[in-house]
Amino acid sequence: MSIIDWFAKREKNTVDTTEKLNIPGHLWIKCDHCQEILFQKDLKDNAHVCPKCGFHFRMVAMDRLALIFDPASFVPEDENLGPTDFLSFSDSESYTDRIRKAQAKTKRQDAVVSGMATLNHNPISVAVMDFSYMGGSMGSVVGEKITRTIERGLAKRCPVVVFTSSGGARMQEGIMSLMQMAKTSGALDLLGRAGIPYVSVLCDPTTGGTSASFAILGDFNFAEPGALISFAGPRVIEQTIRQKLPDGFQRAEFLLSHGMVDRVVDRRELRATLSLVLDMVWGCPAV
Amino acid sequence: MSIIDWFAKREKNTVDTTEKLNIPGHLWIKCDHCQEILFQKDLKDNAHVCPKCGFHFRMVAMDRLALIFDPASFVPEDENLGPTDFLSFSDSESYTDRIRKAQAKTKRQDAVVSGMATLNHNPISVAVMDFSYMGGSMGSVVGEKITRTIERGLAKRCPVVVFTSSGGARMQEGIMSLMQMAKTSGALDLLGRAGIPYVSVLCDPTTGGTSASFAILGDFNFAEPGALISFAGPRVIEQTIRQKLPDGFQRAEFLLSHGMVDRVVDRRELRATLSLVLDMVWGCPAV
Amino acid sequence: MKLLPFEKPLGELYEKIEQLKTLSRESDIDLSSEIKKIEKRAEAVREDIYQNLTPSQVLQIARHPNRPDSLSFFRLISEDFIELHGDRAFGDDPAIVGGLGRIDGRRVMWIGHQKGHDTKENIRRNFGMPNPEGYRKALRLMQMANKFGLPIVTLIDTPGAYPGIEAEERGQAEAIARNLREMMGFGVPIVTFVIGEGGSGGALGIGVANRVYMLENAVYSVISPEGCASILFRDAKQADIAAKNLKITAKDIVGLGVADGIIPEPLGGAHHDWSSVSLAIKAQILRDLAEMSTQTPETLRQSRYAKFRAMGVFTS
Amino acid sequence: MKLLPFEKPLGELYEKIEQLKTLSRESDIDLSSEIKKIEKRAEAVREDIYQNLTPSQVLQIARHPNRPDSLSFFRLISEDFIELHGDRAFGDDPAIVGGLGRIDGRRVMWIGHQKGHDTKENIRRNFGMPNPEGYRKALRLMQMANKFGLPIVTLIDTPGAYPGIEAEERGQAEAIARNLREMMGFGVPIVTFVIGEGGSGGALGIGVANRVYMLENAVYSVISPEGCASILFRDAKQADIAAKNLKITAKDIVGLGVADGIIPEPLGGAHHDWSSVSLAIKAQILRDLAEMSTQTPETLRQSRYAKFRAMGVFTS
Ligand SMILES: [Zn+2]
Numbered sequence A, B: 001m002s003i004i005d006w007f008a009k010r011e012k013n014t015v016d017t018t019e020k021l022n023i024p025g026h027l028w029i030k031c032d033h034c035q036e037i038l039f040q041k042d043l044k045d046n047a048h049v050c051p052k053c054g055f056h057f058r059m060v061a062m063d064r065l066a067l068i069f070d071p072a073s074f075v076p077e078d079e080n081l082g083p084t085d086f087l088s089f090s091d092s093e094s095y096t097d098r099i100r101k102a103q104a105k106t107k108r109q110d111a112v113v114s115g116m117a118t119l120n121h122n123p124i125s126v127a128v129m130d131f132s133y134m135g136g137s138m139g140s141v142v143g144e145k146i147t148r149t150i151e152r153g154l155a156k157r158c159p160v161v162v163f164t165s166s167g168g169a170r171m172q173e174g175i176m177s178l179m180q181m182a183k184t185s186g187a188l189d190l191l192g193r194a195g196i197p198y199v200s201v202l203c204d205p206t207t208g209g210t211s212a213s214f215a216i217l218g219d220f221n222f223a224e225p226g227a228l229i230s231f232a233g234p235r236v237i238e239q240t241i242r243q244k245l246p247d248g249f250q251r252a253e254f255l256l257s258h259g260m261v262d263r264v265v266d267r268r269e270l271r272a273t274l275s276l277v278l279d280m281v282w283g284c285p286a287v
Numbered sequence C, D: 001m002k003l004l005p006f007e008k009p010l011g012e013l014y015e016k017i018e019q020l021k022t023l024s025r026e027s028d029i030d031l032s033s034e035i036k037k038i039e040k041r042a043e044a045v046r047e048d049i050y051q052n053l054t055p056s057q058v059l060q061i062a063r064h065p066n067r068p069d070s071l072s073f074f075r076l077i078s079e080d081f082i083e084l085h086g087d088r089a090f091g092d093d094p095a096i097v098g099g100l101g102r103i104d105g106r107r108v109m110w111i112g113h114q115k116g117h118d119t120k121e122n123i124r125r126n127f128g129m130p131n132p133e134g135y136r137k138a139l140r141l142m143q144m145a146n147k148f149g150l151p152i153v154t155l156i157d158t159p160g161a162y163p164g165i166e167a168e169e170r171g172q173a174e175a176i177a178r179n180l181r182e183m184m185g186f187g188v189p190i191v192t193f194v195i196g197e198g199g200s201g202g203a204l205g206i207g208v209a210n211r212v213y214m215l216e217n218a219v220y221s222v223i224s225p226e227g228c229a230s231i232l233f234r235d236a237k238q239a240d241i242a243a244k245n246l247k248i249t250a251k252d253i254v255g256l257g258v259a260d261g262i263i264p265e266p267l268g269g270a271h272h273d274w275s276s277v278s279l280a281i282k283a284q285i286l287r288d289l290a291e292m293s294t295q296t297p298e299t300l301r302q303s304r305y306a307k308f309r310a311m312g313v314f315t316s
């Protein structure tokens, strides 16, 4: 439902700006927030955070893994899982075509990268969602890979860390996309019973079915500054209540003051914060 | 803290009205609510509920036991537990004197009656608080008897039912009265772990330390119509916020709409309601 | 009874029959053969309409204002139903109801979304769209059931969780997500029926069950067809096509393995005969509870997880 | 540093010493013997005042605006403190704080009431008077500690839970009561320090512990002396007498068996030397945690229950 909003947004500029990062030769980029023109390399060296105003640009999965975990420690899993148009769904475009385009654009089967990594040499089962693949929407593959990520943590008895960025459920997979909410959340019940920590890092945007399942269920919920986090998206709510929403509504800082996240963490501090809390509850010393 | 209010109230009429019930020869009584003059016997035959407007008069413990449980099934326990002025507390009057007067008035050691009764021949560990004894305030004896009531349920593996009516902690026992909150609530942790049902019937008034411990922790919380149920009493709140409180604030129906009680139950339906829910969760058929 | 748009031809025939009957009575002319003819035609039209319903027509039936609601089902199916209120933290949401009841002697905890049958009741019930405290009330009651070993039966009937400012402030996402996780962990049998509209996460928030059934004219969908159309087709009027593509009907949902079976409705829809539908639901509950009554909490948990764990279609 | 009313004689002497020192410097006259004499007198007055404090004077120290607060203690006593926010349902109450920290390598969950040191901060912290979401945040964090086997250390410093309309609406009583019950059930060690004001149920709501300590000038009371006086004496000005009768000082509380020991403060109160008090608290925590580290969850639960079970004085 709330997927409405990222679709609307996609029309505007947020995604475009982020996507420009992937165009070779595109050396300069404008900050959405402060309008400063930034040299791309400076931005990258600063964890894709605007050096001037602190705006957090969206980040592609591999950059994020490199930023947070031990160098070259990430080993992907389940890379071969791919989506299929089992409902023969078609709107202005068939799902089959949408998949083909998204795969061509991202060089990836679906909207999540998952596998094992280490943090200060401690094993972590990790998944990172990729908003540039169909708005990070959750279909069968995303649900399956997140579930396997949780189950890997269970099997290896190591913490699970998930970076979310998703407009919600993937409509083109109909009811099956909805059921991924139950599947992923259910896996977290097993993980919780086993006493293994789960950290959710909520990145911009995390809405709809993703926010209402594994994204919000962390033992620790950390949000990136300014990230949109919501069940219903702003546009849906505005249509429902027929009034404009207040500034900052559903942003990370709003979620913090409403008790939903433990901390809003600057991306440049995230590795340190993850290291600290995992050491506290699980004993992963930063040796 | 919230005990302020029943002290204030005591000055007015509520308690007096109820107390009149115990004066021999006093055959007529005026309903606080609709001003109707009632014949005392009619009132008693109607479970001390005004036949005209449904106002629930306060009720003494033995009447309540007779109304709810199987005839003559109640067997008191711990009757000999009595209060003692271990702090040598004295204000306008010494605690020792207050105890003496309350005991003389109520013919009871302290503000709670407890023991075993049966409901449709099923054993129930029960306690009934008595507001006419120092405003039903909770000191060591009340805390101890409530705790023993819970522990009896645990030992006999039978449901526990408590009728609350209390202005809060008994200041004259200082910190020890506060600790009764932890003692009684802690006993409920044991009962809950054992999977034995606990029903709290919140009668007028249930405030302060009683409301913030065993009174609100029922698997089922049932409230009598119009009962005042609060943590902080109305007067304290008015003093704090310096404005008048809305009508119906902190009454049973308010608690219902704010999610704190399962049902507001007319006293004349209470036996049936208790029978039903205890049969549902524990198997106490109304044979 | 409100006629749905696609029932109009049928309505016209029924009206004609009524007119002829009146005429026959008032003018004392025998029109019985004429009437019988039209009745026969009506019957044929009726079968034709209801046996070839499009998904968006099914959706209209699922949303019919006279369709039986959760509280009515609780009372029709179980004896001694007693409603329980409140989340013990914030409020008592009228859009989700619950309580204890006895079905042929078996005690259960009922949970359901609650719509109204008229505007006033619908406003009170927020059109069946819960706020977070509704999901939290449901959770409290399910936890009680789990504590006392009572099976849980949930009825789904909501356009979705309420998309409002306060709902977001109080953690709509959190409330639903927590229910998904906690329901997976209960050691008692859980049976779910989608009785009308199964809308999105707001529906699933009380739907993580060992057995899931669709009423014949119920729908279950990740997004309302209207919402889907306005996003994907940029045109809300394409809702009919979206309804078709989303595969929301009982047959589709069972075909995809998301529901275990279909509870038949009388021709025309459950609103024509609440009690026959109640009986069918009751029979299904009793069959399932009998079957699951011998299973351990651990088995119930594991089989529930296995059920949802298997959902998803992908290549590898 | 704000001087308390009963410290006035001492303040006057200190002022005089300062004056003499200034005079001596400016006029180059040797006043050192004069100064020494007054200093000696000040020392005597100081000892006299602080070693014979009345309960209501202790109360003033307990409420001193410069008294160390919970967050400061967390940071002074533990390394790597990280604050965690929110109850995951409604809000993040600034009047109760919590988070993870390491005390000499031992990981703990900190919980505490939080007052401010100036008006602005006090308004933000609601003068340390929590709303229900504060107790629910505390519960969430304690549950996390219990899940991961971390000891819990709580610091009590509140006039009481906030008596407001919204606090009542959201279940102040329920939030406190639930904490009392849940804290009794945790399988990890819990240690509590009353660091300032221990006011009523709002204090106890994070105080059901295996070990309870009073700071030397902390108080713990079922009701504020002012409140007690206005009810029982019908005269708020009798608060001094009420403070005495209620037996609220550290010595009284330990004497009654409600607390296990007293953490000494520097003469004049903890606000004169935060770090020495921190060290004393830290040492106590480490002693207790070492002792309890070998106990099973069941033993910890049972001994915690036994501790509170035994509280109460009555005849039989
Ligand atoms: Zn910028």
Ligand SMILES: [Zn+2]
Binding pocket: B031, B032, B033, B034, B035, B036, B050, B051, B052, B053, B054, B055
């Ligand atoms: Zn009346």
